[in-house]
Amino acid sequence: MTTPLWKKVLWEQLQKNIQKQGLSSCFMTLCLATPSARTVVFRSFAGEDHADELGWTSNCLVVTSDKRSNKFKELQNNRDYEVCWFMHGTGEQYRLKGTVFIYPQDEASSLPPVYRRLSSSEQQDIKSLGSKVFLNKQQGQDTFDWEAERRRHFANLDGWLRATFSPKKISTLDITGLDDSGEWFISPNQQDLNDAYENFCLIILTVKQMDYVSLSGERKLYTD
């Protein structure tokens, strides 16, 4: 797979912004076709992790969300989006346009491609529980397992944020380890955790173009 220019630029600049301003650099405004805009967090490119080598690469952005939110109703009619992302550290605006995919909902075969980068024996020194659950579930499969990706992002959330997916009002939902299969979690509130996961979804953004503007006046349109 070749990495498009838009991704190289966006990724490089995001690293600089995280260095200068921290993780708030991942807040971007997602506008759906209604029009309707909201702040969301860029979590990763699908199959990629900032700290762990998972052995996969892609050109689609992952945002996590709750299937009970209004955006899911809006997405049933129109899958176009625009992201407007201001990176304060470098004074740059990125506007991405493309199509939204939803997991779970869309057929696995219609989801955007994610490519193998390394064999599983080349992966080592895995740090997060999310990466561990991903690798355990993905193991032995040739194609990208979106369910493994969903579990990875669920594990990577803070306990208080995970709790917001619960049908009950609870303040935290902690994950303390992996069960015997290595593919699911152990929690002091096991049933609440399982129920919360039912509402947890991935919003997957493919990119047709990226419009770049800097405060110093530079402007460029990336289409690859």
Ligand SMILES: Cc1cc2nc3c(=O)[nH]c(=O)nc-3n(C[C@H](O)[C@H](O)[C@H](O)COP(=O)(O)O)c2cc1C
């Ligand atoms: C800093 C910040 C980050 C947010 N990140 C997300 C996110 O990653 N995913 C999400 O669904 N909502 C996120 N939200 C909440 C959304 O902006 C929105 O209010 C919520 O998803 C409900 O939207 P809807 O019902 O209109 O779809 C965030 C809000 C703030 C203030």
